[in-house]
Amino acid sequence: MPTPPRLLILTAAFGEGHNSAARNLALALVATGTNVQVCDPCSLATPILTSTLSRLYRFATDYLPQVWGKIYHSIDRVDFKHSGTWLTRKPESTLAKLIADFQPTAIVSTYPLYPYLLERILKQAGAQLPVFIVVTDSIEINSAWLKAPGDYWLVTDASTRDAMIGRQLPAGAIIDTGFPVNPEFAQLTPLDPADPCDVFRVLFFPTARRNSVASCGAAILNADPAVRLTLVLGKNLRLLHADARALQLAYPGRVRILGWTRRIPRLLTQHHLVVGKAGGATVHEAIAAHCPMLIHHLVPGQEEGNLRLLEIIGGGSLAATPERLGASLRAILSNQAATWRAMKLALAAHDRNSGALAAASLILQKTLEHGQK
DSSP states (O other): OOOOOEEEEEOOSSSHHHHHHHHHHHHHHHTTTOEEEEEOHHHHHOHHHHHHHHHHHHHHHHHOHHHHHHHHHHHTTOOGGGOOOHHHHHHHHHHHHHHHHHOOSEEEESSTTHHHHHHHHHHHHTOOOOEEEEOOSOSSOOHHHHTOOOSEEEESSHHHHHHHHTTTOOGGGEEEOOOOOOGGGGGOOOOOTTOOOSSEEEEEOOOSOHHIIIIIHHHHHHTOTTEEEEEEOGGGHHHHHHHHHHHHHHSTTSEEEEOSOSOHHHHHHHOSEEEEEOOHHHHHHHHHTTOOEEEEEOOTTTTHHHHHHHHHHTSEEEOOSHHHHHHHHHHHHHHHHHHHHHHHHHHHHHOOOOHHHHHHHHHHHHHHHHHTO
């Protein structure tokens, strides 16, 4: 029997999209018998510093999105090939040891920093391993991704591929596999566009900002008496539970509260609409579930491309205030939910529910070809 490939998948704690892509890709690869190791070299090397920076990142994106937008655009001008600092020294050393210990056949990175470290590590070791870069953003792509040294870039959609080719990346190395969503999406059946919508189920992912539960939740519920709201509080359960409970009491029988859950794919396919921030993981999970989306929180720069993709598909739009959110929902439900049905059909036509499976297949194929050279 041939030896199964050994794939090292690298992720980082700065944004759920990187971890989600890595985790889902690992699920798809493990199902093929591939030996997979997922790790975060930054967290392993400098756990306290990484945890602190991760909390600062979440605070900035939740509470100071305009400030983070300026930081994001300043990063766009950094040349990471020539910017090795003490911040990356320990992660680079840790990554080198991971490679030496695991002896991977290929390396996959869902975070743009690691390919720069890999270039130096592999050169020093005299190793020639294929490096796959999984780009977790859409359309508006930071230069950190574009300049990263690698063999293949796996992207979320055709528009992103075109945008990257327009930035002088080799067309043959940019492959549209779709965002690596949970393989479970490929097995689930979304709601039918012909659903009567007598009860209109809305799935809401609030940010850590406490007023988002009360103000946005009320706007959603007041839009139409047919609306039923599922609040997913996740890591913010303790912070937001009191406000969520107050909303539940104010609208008896219409609000369900969930904390952290593994059932996101099933919840998305069972709900008519999702309201959330424009992060890569959430947007692409909504797309995979054919679940129309209203974005209530947008981080400038970093998430603008995700919104643009939803608009291109015809599956979602921005509703950044409670007033806009309520008005958008009323428009979606008007005329027997004609707009909602059109959005559902547009998402069904786009049909991207198996990105992790497609990415896993591509990675295994290219890794095998590399081994036969």
